[in-house]
Structures are given as C-alpha cells and as structure tokens.
Amino acid sequence: MKKLNMKKKNEVVLNKKPRWKLLHQYYSYTGFYKFVGNSLKKAILPVLLFLAALFAINEYVININSILVTVTETYSPVGILAVFLASESIFLGLVPPELFIAWSGKSAMPITYLSLLALASYLGGIISYWMGKAITKIPAVHEAMETKMSKHIKNTEKWGGFLIVVGALLPIPFSITSVAAGIINYKFRYYLLFGLLRFIRFYGYALVIFKIV
Secondary structure, three states, X not given: OHXXXXXXXXXXXXXXXXXXXXXXXXXXXXXXXXXXXXXXXXXXXXXXXXXXXXXXXXXXXXXXXXXXXXXXXXXXXXXXXXXXXXXXXXXXXOOOHHHHHHHHHOOOOHHHHHHHHHHXXXXXXXXXXXXXXXXXXXXXXXXXXXXXXXXXXXXXXXXXXXXXXXXXXXXXXXXXHHHHXXXXXXXXXXXXXHHOOHHHHHHHHHHHHHHHO
C-alpha cells in the first residue's frame, strides 16, 4: 500500500507542468494572445499612417522641422511637459505621444526631454491608476465607469500584469489600462514595476521619429 501511494506521488510530481507552461495555457485559453494580435493590428496601422503622413508633410508640404523649432523657441518646455502629463492622465491619452516625441527631437536636449516625456507618461499612468482607485469610492461614477470600461476591466482581471506590459509597450492607451488596474485594485508595486516598460516604448519610437524629422 505504501509503495502504491509513493508511486502515485511520484507520478503527480512527474506530471506537474512548469509554471511557464501553465501560464502559456492559461493565456491561450483566455484569449490573451488573440487580444494582443488584434490590438497590434488596430494600433500599428494608425501609427504607420501617422509616420507616413509626417514624412510626406515634411517632404512635400511644409517643413515640420521649422515648426518644431518654432514651438521649442516659443513655448516653455515645462508648459509642454505639463500639457503632455495632463494628456497622459486626466485626458486618458487624448494627444498622440508621437507629436511630443517629435518635439523633443528638436529641443536643445533631445534625450533629456525625451526621458522627461517618458517620465511624464509613467507618472500620468500612476495618476490614472489612482483615479481608478478613487472611482471605486464613488458608487455612481464607479457603476458608470464599469459599464463604459467593462472590457478593459475584465481583461485586466484576467491578465493583470501582462496587460499592463502590453499597455506600456504597444500603441494602446496606457492611461485606460492604468485606470482599469486601479479599479480592480491591482497591486500597486507590481503596477509600478511593469509600468517602467513605458520608457522602452518612448526610446524605441524616438529611433524612428528622430530620423523622420
């Protein structure tokens, strides 16, 4: 009897799958990979069209370089960064970050201002996260937001950190993902960790946009 029990225990240990395989199965079954694929298809085309339009306008219509230089000379960098922070938090990513990245490329310190933009986006996500947390304390607003953002909330509940990674790296409104994370009370320390990938996205986009403008 003891030998039989030991044999069963050994079989359980041998049949136990590695954690990464279990996670892979879970994300496959819940449609995470399909979601990422569809999001990429929807997001990449507008970005490519934006970059193509930026290139065409710069080449054949008006010199965008001169416009960006004028903007850098006319408006305070602090003011521009403040507008971007508001866009990435209160206004849930209303203004495309690519415009601000192009501006940083023509500033006096491109890498410094690009880094500040990435930081502003990261901080904007944190503000959005706490907005989501605050929403849960106002029943009427909470109910309205849950209805409006039901898909994002359900996805965040299912995929948690991986969805935050996708929101940080891909052309998906990071602030909306952050609000959803706050609503479901996702662990803040993990949110801060995954959100750091936002910097990688900005530096990656800059490699392309800096060459165009």
